[in-house]
Structure formats: structure tokens, C-alpha cells
Amino acid sequence: xxxxxxxxxxxxxxxxxxxxKGTRFWPLSREAFPKQFLRLIGERTLIxxxxxxxxxxxxxxxxxxxxxxxxxxxxxxxxxELLGGVNCILEPEGKNTAPAVALAAFKLYKKSKDALMLxxxxxxxxxxxxxxxxxxxxxxxxxxxxxxxTFGIKPSRPETGYGYIKTxxxxxxxxxxxxRFIEKPDLKTxxxxxxxxxxxxxxxxxxxxxKDIIAELKRHMPELHQAFSEIARYLNTDKExxxxxxxxxxxxxxxxxxxxxEKSERIAVVTADFKWSDIGSWSALxxxxxxxxxxxxxxxxxxxxxxKDSILFAGARLIAAxxxxxxxxxxxxxxxxxxxKEKVQQVKELVGRLKKEGKEEYLAPKVEERPWGHFxxxxxxxxxxxxxxxxxxxxxxxxQMHAHRSEHWIVVSGVAKVHRGEEExxxxxxxxxxxxxxxxxxxxxxxxxxxxxxxxxxxxxxGEDDITRFEDSYGRC
Amino acid sequence: xxxxxxxxxxxxxxxxxxxxKGTRFWPLSREAFPKQFLRLIGERTLIxxxxxxxxxxxxxxxxxxxxxxxxxxxxxxxxxELLGGVNCILEPEGKNTAPAVALAAFKLYKKSKDALMLxxxxxxxxxxxxxxxxxxxxxxxxxxxxxxxTFGIKPSRPETGYGYIKTxxxxxxxxxxxxRFIEKPDLKTxxxxxxxxxxxxxxxxxxxxxKDIIAELKRHMPELHQAFSEIARYLNTDKExxxxxxxxxxxxxxxxxxxxxEKSERIAVVTADFKWSDIGSWSALxxxxxxxxxxxxxxxxxxxxxxKDSILFAGARLIAAxxxxxxxxxxxxxxxxxxxKEKVQQVKELVGRLKKEGKEEYLAPKVEERPWGHFxxxxxxxxxxxxxxxxxxxxxxxxQMHAHRSEHWIVVSGVAKVHRGEEExxxxxxxxxxxxxxxxxxxxxxxxxxxxxxxxxxxxxxGEDDITRFEDSYGRC
Numbered sequence: 003x004x005x006x007x008x009x010x011x012x013x014x015x016x017x018x019x020x021x022x023k024g025t026r027f028w029p030l031s032r033e034a035f036p037k038q039f040l041r042l043i044g045e046r047t048l049i050x051x052x053x054x055x056x057x058x059x060x061x062x063x064x065x066x067x068x069x070x071x072x073x074x075x076x077x078x079x080x081x082x083e084l085l086g087g088v089n090c091i092l093e094p095e096g097k098n099t100a101p102a103v104a105l106a107a108f109k110l111y112k113k114s115k116d117a118l119m120l121x122x123x124x125x126x127x128x129x130x131x132x133x134x135x136x137x138x139x140x141x142x143x144x145x146x147x148x149x150x151x152t153f154g155i156k157p158s159r160p161e162t163g164y165g166y167i168k169t170x171x172x173x174x175x176x177x178x179x180x181x182r183f184i185e186k187p188d189l190k191t192x193x194x195x196x197x198x199x200x201x202x203x204x205x206x207x208x209x210x211x212x213k214d215i216i217a218e219l220k221r222h223m224p225e226l227h228q229a230f231s232e233i234a235r236y237l238n239t240d241k242e243x244x245x246x247x248x249x250x251x252x253x254x255x256x257x258x259x260x261x262x263x264e265k266s267e268r269i270a271v272v273t274a275d276f277k278w279s280d281i282g283s284w285s286a287l288x289x290x291x292x293x294x295x296x297x298x299x300x301x302x303x304x305x306x307x308x309x310k311d312s313i314l315f316a317g318a319r320l321i322a323a324x325x326x327x328x329x330x331x332x333x334x335x336x337x338x339x340x341x342x343k344e345k346v347q348q349v350k351e352l353v354g355r356l357k358k359e360g361k362e363e364y365l366a367p368k369v370e371e372r373p374w375g376h377f378x379x380x381x382x383x384x385x386x387x388x389x390x391x392x393x394x395x396x397x398x399x400x401x402q403m404h405a406h407r408s409e410h411w412i413v414v415s416g417v418a419k420v421h422r423g424e425e426e427x428x429x430x431x432x433x434x435x436x437x438x439x440x441x442x443x444x445x446x447x448x449x450x451x452x453x454x455x456x457x458x459x460x461x462x463x464x465g466e467d468d469i470t471r472f473e474d475s476y477g478r479c
Numbered sequence: 480x481x482x483x484x485x486x487x488x489x490x491x492x493x494x495x496x497x498x499x500k501g502t503r504f505w506p507l508s509r510e511a512f513p514k515q516f517l518r519l520i521g522e523r524t525l526i527x528x529x530x531x532x533x534x535x536x537x538x539x540x541x542x543x544x545x546x547x548x549x550x551x552x553x554x555x556x557x558x559x560e561l562l563g564g565v566n567c568i569l570e571p572e573g574k575n576t577a578p579a580v581a582l583a584a585f586k587l588y589k590k591s592k593d594a595l596m597l598x599x600x601x602x603x604x605x606x607x608x609x610x611x612x613x614x615x616x617x618x619x620x621x622x623x624x625x626x627x628x629t630f631g632i633k634p635s636r637p638e639t640g641y642g643y644i645k646t647x648x649x650x651x652x653x654x655x656x657x658x659r660f661i662e663k664p665d666l667k668t669x670x671x672x673x674x675x676x677x678x679x680x681x682x683x684x685x686x687x688x689x690k691d692i693i694a695e696l697k698r699h700m701p702e703l704h705q706a707f708s709e710i711a712r713y714l715n716t717d718k719e720x721x722x723x724x725x726x727x728x729x730x731x732x733x734x735x736x737x738x739x740x741e742k743s744e745r746i747a748v749v750t751a752d753f754k755w756s757d758i759g760s761w762s763a764l765x766x767x768x769x770x771x772x773x774x775x776x777x778x779x780x781x782x783x784x785x786x787k788d789s790i791l792f793a794g795a796r797l798i799a800a801x802x803x804x805x806x807x808x809x810x811x812x813x814x815x816x817x818x819x820k821e822k823v824q825q826v827k828e829l830v831g832r833l834k835k836e837g838k839e840e841y842l843a844p845k846v847e848e849r850p851w852g853h854f855x856x857x858x859x860x861x862x863x864x865x866x867x868x869x870x871x872x873x874x875x876x877x878x879q880m881h882a883h884r885s886e887h888w889i890v891v892s893g894v895a896k897v898h899r900g901e902e903e904x905x906x907x908x909x910x911x912x913x914x915x916x917x918x919x920x921x922x923x924x925x926x927x928x929x930x931x932x933x934x935x936x937x938x939x940x941x942g943e944d945d946i947t948r949f950e951d952s953y954g955r956c
Contacts, residue, residue, distance in 0.1 A: 320814035325822040337797035345802040410911040432937045434887040
């Protein structure tokens with residue numbers, strides 16, 4: 003059956019908000035590797051899921067991802083296959099959602115004032131893509147009439163972790179005016195909301211026309227509107243980056259919820275009834291993952307005896323748990339988190355403690371993405387460092403040299419082409435070679451499958467700073 | 480001040496029981512690497528502490544360690560420095576304490592019927608070595624009169640995890656007859672014991688003359704006595720090993736407590752008042768390690784927020800704990816245990832579960848001792864394995880060959896002499912070399928400092944079984 007494409011579809015854009023600091027899902031998420039890039043549910047990462055559920059609803063070329071330069075590589079690595087090319091909108095730095103929405107709106111406005119923008123967080127879970135797309139259609143109909151539409155989710159429990167929207171009068175089928183926004187309520191209030199039936203969870207998903215949100219920004223966030231108006235002529239040109247840098251330095255952090263939604267008089271609510279979670283903390287996995295008969299969510303290499311209602315999230319290392327109740331355990335290669343469910347909000351505090359105690363290494367990601375592939379550090383010793391390196395087919399590292407370390411490469415799979423001094427030779431699987439310090443070298447994958455090597459660095463100084471690049475395929479010289 | 484050496488000192492022997500399966504301290508202890516070899520308290524391992532506190536009380540040459548062949552290397556590695564040479568009594572297999580005591584007694588008997596044997600577990604904690612040695616002196620005086628002496632510890636709390644001895648009439652200063660042995664009591668009973676004042680913890684430490692314990696074995700464990708009598712002529716000869724193998728196959732597992740102590744009418748109790756713990760489980764660390772102001776015992780790389788009365792035991796990896804109360808977390812390189820204090824006894828059950836689920840790799844020790852030094856596995860991949868290998872000065876591995884794997888050696892410190900096929904060459908620090916599959920090779924440390932290398936094995940089959948040895952300095956061909 004061919005996908006039905008109403009006329010407005012060419013105007014409908016999705017703007018995926020992929021900023022995020024990745025604090026609450028530590029130790030799995032790290033700085034520069036926040037929650038949306040994690041494979042928490044099923045085979046896709048959260049941002050991949052976000053894109054995937056737009057299939058048949060929004061053209062890939064109309065999907066825009068707002069992110070920062072530091073995370074662009076990861077976004078492209080995760081979405082290239084799903085989208086073909088990835089349209090990124092780059093913020094110089096994250097300043098919460100209002101500047102991100104404004105930037106996307108001003109950029110789109112230059113192409114079409116009537117463009118429709120669906121604003122989507124990149125790290126939420128939605129259980130039913132069909133119901134979601136049908137709510138998008140309803141919202142688009144309301145937005146085309148000038149409504150600033152927010153998506154309200156029918157609550158399934160008296161949740162105290164979400165904000166609520168009270169609906170007012172009915173505007174059209176499935177669309178109501180917004181009577182009031184309510185911050186996270188206490189349990190008693192949440193229970194009355196659930197019973198009342200006119201309160202919905204505020205999902206942080208919005209849909210509006212570009213010209214309408216710009217009008218509302220002008221009204222409710224005049225400084226922000228002014229800042230973007232002044233540089234509007236540079237947007238979508240090669241001066242955009244420089245202009246934005248200047249603007250962003252002065253911008254305040256502000257959410258679009260607080261800045262516009264809670265103030266505007268044009269808000270409509272599309273009420274939706276699908277499984278939804280903002281996966282706001284480790285304990286939220288309870289809502290989206292399957293539990294065993296004892297109420298445990300088990301993931302990875304876990305052995306447990308007598309645990310109940312606990313989330314045990316492991317990787318390759320073993321988590322052995324006895325008699326835990328309502329606990330969360332998250333294991334990664336270099337750190338393990340143990341916290342009762344009711345205290346998961348304190349992960350933020352713990353991350354602060356790590357900074358204070360000089361343990362920043364646990365805030366950086368273990369797997370580091372590079373244009374040519376990725377690597378992870380397996381082990382650090384006093385005078386050695388072991389990395390697992392994966393080069394994409396046809397990729398190559400820069401022609402480089404290290405003053406203080408020798409490098410030893412063992413090919414684990416694939417085939418390597420090695421340039422060492424004046425030599426050039428092939429190293430096959432299960433063979434190795436050795437690059438002395440102060441020798442120009444380059445590693446290349448001439449093959450059609452990924453090249454995996456183990457690299458052992460050995461020397462007195464092993465910092466990433468000891469590198470001289472002579473030539474680079476990715477412009478890093 | 481010179482150490483006072485009464486005449487009986489040359490008769491006084493210490494017999495250290497170093498069998499043990501190492502289940503209860505998993506994941507830090509492993510099969511073949513039980514609790515006594517762990518550095519749980521201070522800088523020495525428990526067995527090193529056990530030996531160390533005998534200083535000035537018992538001559539090093541009168542200290543005997545009962546262990547098995549499989550653990551002899553570790554015993555020697557840990558005790559060589561403390562003792563000079565280590566006198567090991569090797570059991571073919573562990574059969575609990577009664578056979579171990581009998582074996583030591585029958586062996587000593589051939590040298591001197593009047594020898595005094597102090598039986599010591601290798602994995603207990605004693606807070607005050609001076610008080611302990613003075614109790615030994617008292618016990619020796621009683622034993623020289625024919626008493627079978629057990630050490631009773633004055634209880635400091637109504638502990639339900641220990642057995643008790645009720646003392647009867649006073650025999651001499653600090654020595655009483657034993658009225659009754661009591662198995663682990665319930666809390667109510669333990670409280671009455673504490674109040675009563677005549678009940679002492681049964682420490683599992685004993686002292687008796689060789690001829691007296693043999694007489695009691697004859698009386699209360701006639702089968703065991705008979706078995707050793709029959710092979711007595713082979714003891715202390717080169718036929719001992721073979722004879723013991725035959726005997727041990729048929730022996731039942733039995734403790735000396737149950738087999739002799741609880742039945743004999745010659746039992747005396749030396750009452751002692753020093754800090755003592757059998758460190759029977761992870762939660763027992765509470766009794767022997769310092770706590771912070773919140774009652775936490777913290778060890779290694781730990782960051783915590785709001786934890787109380789918990790034991791957080793880490794190595795180099797990070798343990799991050801929030802809001803834990805009365806919990807135990809133990810982290811090792813390949814596995815993490817999380818268990819409430821009140822459930823630590825279930826670690827045994829968990830170890831059983833690991834076996835059942837085919838996760839035996841977590842029962843083997845990570846650091847493996849070898850006659851030439853030690854190694855540990857840093858990382859296992861599908862077709863590679865990375866080891867950190869340390870060779871003692873002048874040590875060398877066997878001349879060997881692997882059919883299915885190539886090996887890559889990187890020298891991290893020290894200097895290596897490599898035999899590869901017909902070649903022989905030196906590999907210096909920060910250099911590497913490569914041994915193709917099916918090539919005879921040998922690694923040697925010609926230097927005066929330890930040789931540390933990183934070995935990467937790469938191939939289709941990476942088991943320790945793929946080895947052909949042609950020559951070995953340690954008789955392993």
C-alpha cells in the first residue's frame with residue numbers, strides 16, 4: 003500500500019533536539035555521549051528510534067537535527083544509515099531548548115514562512131509509532147490554522163516526575179485549548195489529576211508553523227527574537243557559524259516550555275494515548291523494558307539470587323546480585339553505579355562529586371568516535387596503554403609521528419596497510435608490526451570490511467597530545 | 480631486650496591450616512585462590528599476618544603449613560620472604576581439618592613424641608599479637624601436662640555466627656576445663672551467654688602434644704587413626720606422596736572440632752581476651768576494618784553519596800554508590816558483587832548459580848601464579864586475548880609452541896631474551912616482537928629486575944590447552 007501523502011507533507015519538518023548533557027544516565031552516558039546515543043531499549047539507540055518512528059510520516063530530507071559541533075560526528079555516525087545524509091543544525095553551545103527552537107525556526111523561515119515544525123526530543127520513548135504519527139497529523143491540521151500545538155499524553159499513573167497540562171475547551175477532534183501548565187505535582191495532586199481526566203502529561207513535543215512560533219517568540223521572548231533577527235541574513239550562509247557564536251555567547255539558557263508555551267494564548271493540546279516516557283532517569287527503564295516474574299529488568303551479563311523489582315544493567319563484565327530490592331545497578335567497563343530506585347535523582351549529585359574529587363576520567367566516554375572509525379582504551383598502565391581500534395573500510399588515519407611513544411599494532415580482523423618511514427607494507431590478520439618513536443607512520447584500511455587492531459602504546463609519555471600530523475584525509479592537520 | 484626462650488620452645492611447632500575453598504569471599508577470592516591469600520586488612524595477606532604474629536613466639540623452622548599441591552606455589556610466593564624457606568605439608572586433597580591435623584601429628588611424631596603442636600587457621604584476624612603469644616605460652620604449659628587445649632575468646636557481643644565453649648572448673652591461671660561445646664546459638668541464647676560470663680567463642684585454635692592428640696584420635700576417630708598408622712612408615716620419605724594419595728581417597732571429610740574436641744574428656748580452655756574474628760564473610764570486615772563517621776568501610780576507588788553502614792570494596796575500577804544502607808559491594812576486574820549485609824551467607828549459593836549457568840570463568844583467579852612469575856588476562860575478544868605477564872629476574876618460560884595462535888610481545892619494563900625458531904635475540908623496553916603460530920619459542924628474563932610484557936594472542940583458538948612444551952625449568956614437560 004503506498005503511503006498516503008497529504009499536501010502539507012512537503013511543508014512538514016521534524017526538528018530533533020539532540021543537545022543534552024548526559025548526566026542522569028551516568029555511567030552509561032558520558033559527557034559528549036549523552037542518553038540519546040545509548041542503546042537502552044531494543045536494537046536502536048534512542049535517537050535512531052526517534053528518527054525511525056517518523057518513517058512514512060516525514061520525508062528524510064525534512065528531518066533536521068539540532069546539535070553541537072562536538073556531537074555532530076556521533077549524530078552522523080548513528081543516523082547516516084537511517085537518513086542517507088543527515089541535516090544538522092549546529093549550535094555553538096547548548097543553551098536549553100528555546101534558542102534551539104528559535105534557531106531552527108529562523109533558518110526554516112528563510113525557506114518558507116508556512117513551514118510546519120514538529121519539535122521532538124531525541125531521547126524519549128514512544129511505544130506506538132502509528133498512534134504517534136496519527137497524532138502528528140491531527141496536530142498539523144491544528145497548526146495550519148495557527149495553533150501552537152503541544153502534545154499531551156493521557157496519564158496511565160499518578161506520576162510525580164512529569165509536568166501536566168490541563169485541557170480547556172475542545173477545538174476540534176482530539177484538539178483542546180490549553181487551560182493551564184502545571185509543574186511536577188505531589189502524589190496527592192497527581193492522583194486527583196488522574197481521576198479528573200482533563201490533565202495530560204506535558205511531553206515536550208510541539209508542532210507549529212514557523213511564522214507563528216516566530217511571532218510568539220517576538221511577543222514572549224523579545225530579546226531572543228531580537229538576537230536572531232539581527233543575524234537572520236547570515237543564516238544558511240557560510241557566515242552562519244561565526245554569527246551564531248557571537249549571538250550564543252550572550253544568550254540565556256531558557257526552555258521553550260517556560261519561555262513560550264506557558265505564556266502564549268495560542269496553545270492547543272493534541273491529546274494522545276500512546277505509551278510514552280521521557281526516560282528521565284535509570285528507574286524510568288521500569289516503564290519501557292520488560293520485567294521478569296520477580297519484577298526485575300535484567301540486561302547483559304547478570305547473575306542474581308532472590309532479587310526483586312530491581313534494574314540490573316550490565317555489559318560484558320559480570321554483575322552478581324543477591325537479595326536486592328528496588329535497586330538500580332549499572333555496570334560499564336570502568337565504573338559501576340549502585341543506587342536505590344528512589345534515589346536515582348542523586349546521580350547528578352554524584353557526578354558533581356566525581357568532578358570535585360578529580361575523577362573526571364569517569365565523565366568522558368570510553369568509546370571515542372573519530373571520522374575514520376572509533377577506538378576505546380582497554381587498559382592504561384604506568385608506561386603502556388592498550389587500545390582497541392576499528393577503521394571503517396577504505397578509511398585511514400593521518401600521516402603522523404609521536405615523539406615519546408612506540409606503537410605496536412596487531413591485526414585482529416581485516417587487513418592493514420602500514421606506512422612506516424619510507425616503507426609501505428601489508429599486515430594481515432594475526433600478524434603485527436611495530437612503529438618506533440619519532441617515525442612517520444600511517445595506518446590504512448585498504449579492505450572492504452572493518453579493520454580491527456589492538457594498539458599497544460609504550461613509552462614515558464602517552465598523552466593524545468603527543469602527535470604531529472603531516473597529512474590528514476579529514477582536514478585535521 | 481632479648482626474647483625470652485623457655486626450654487619448651489624447641490618443641491613448640493605451629494601448624495598452619497591453609498586449605499580452604501574461597502567461596503565466601505567471592506569475587507575477590509577464587510578457586511585455588513582462597514581467603515588466606517587476600518590482602519583484606521592492612522598490607523599483609525591473612526596468611527602472612529598469621530605467620531607474622533608468631534614472631535618471637537615460634538621459630539620459623541618450626542612453622543609448618545598444611546596445604547595442597549595446587550596452592551603450594553602461592554603459599555611459597557607469599558611466605559618465602561617472611562620465613563626464609565617454607566615447610567609445607569602437602570595433602571593430596573582437602574578433607575577438612577581432622578585429616579590435616581592427623582597428618583601433621585603423625586609426621587611430627589616420627590621426630591618427637593613430645594612435640595607441641597599449635598594448630599592455627601591461616602585466615603583469621605587477631606588484633607593483639609602480644610596477648611595472643613602470651614595465651615600460647617599459657618596453653619603450652621597446660622599442654623605439657625597432657626591437656627588438649629583449645630583457645631576460647633572472651634565474647635564482645637552476642638554473636639550468633641560463632642560456636643561457643645562453656646568453661647568448667649579452673650585448672651590453672653587462665654586455664655579451665657571445657658564443660659560443653661555449643662553450636663551457633665540464636666540471638667536470645669547468645670545474649671544469655673554474654674551475660675553469664677563463662678561462655679567463650681570457639682576460635683578453632685588448639686595446642687596439644689603430638690602423642691596426646693594421636694591418643695585422642697585413636698579413641699574418637701579410630702578409622703582415621705588406623706589409616707595414618709598404616710602408612711606411618713612412609714611419612715617423611717619419598718614414598719609419602721603416593722601413600723597419602725591412596726589414604727586420602729578413602730578419608731571422609733571431618734573437622735577436628737567435631738571429631739575430637741567435642742568428644743574428648745581431656746579438653747582444657749585457655750581463655751583469651753584479644754580482638755579476634757574468623758572473618759567468615761564479607762560483612763565480618765565490619766569487625767576488623769576502620770569505619771568512617773557514617774559507619775562505612777571504604778576500600779579502593781570508591782565515590783559515595785549518603786551511604787551508611789556499608790562495606791564498599793573496590794580495586795582500580797570505580798564504585799559509585801548512592802544512598803546505600805547495610806550493603807556490601809565488592810568489585811574486581813571481571814565481576815562485581817552487590818549484596819545486603821544480612822544476606823552475605825548467600826554468596827555460596829550465588830557461586831553455585833555461576834557454575835550452573837556455565838560462568839565458571841568467574842570462579843578462576845584473575846591473577847594466575849606460575850613458577851616463573853604471574854600473569855593476568857586484561858581482555859578477551861573473539862579472536863584475541865591480552866595478558867599482562869611478569870617474569871621474575873632470571874626466570875624463563877618453557878620452550879613451547881602453539882598450533883593455533885600467534886603471540887605478540889611488547890616489553891613494558893625490563894629486558895627480554897627471545898628464542899624464536901633458530902633465532903635468539905634481545906627485545907628491549909618499548910620494543911616488540913611477534914611469534915607466528917607453529918613456531919618454537921621461549922621467553923626469558925636475563926635481567927635483574929622483573930620483566931613485564933604485554934602479550935597479545937591472536938588466532939582462532941586461544942585456550943591454555945594449545946601448548947606443546949619441549950623443555951621446562953620447572954618440570955612441567
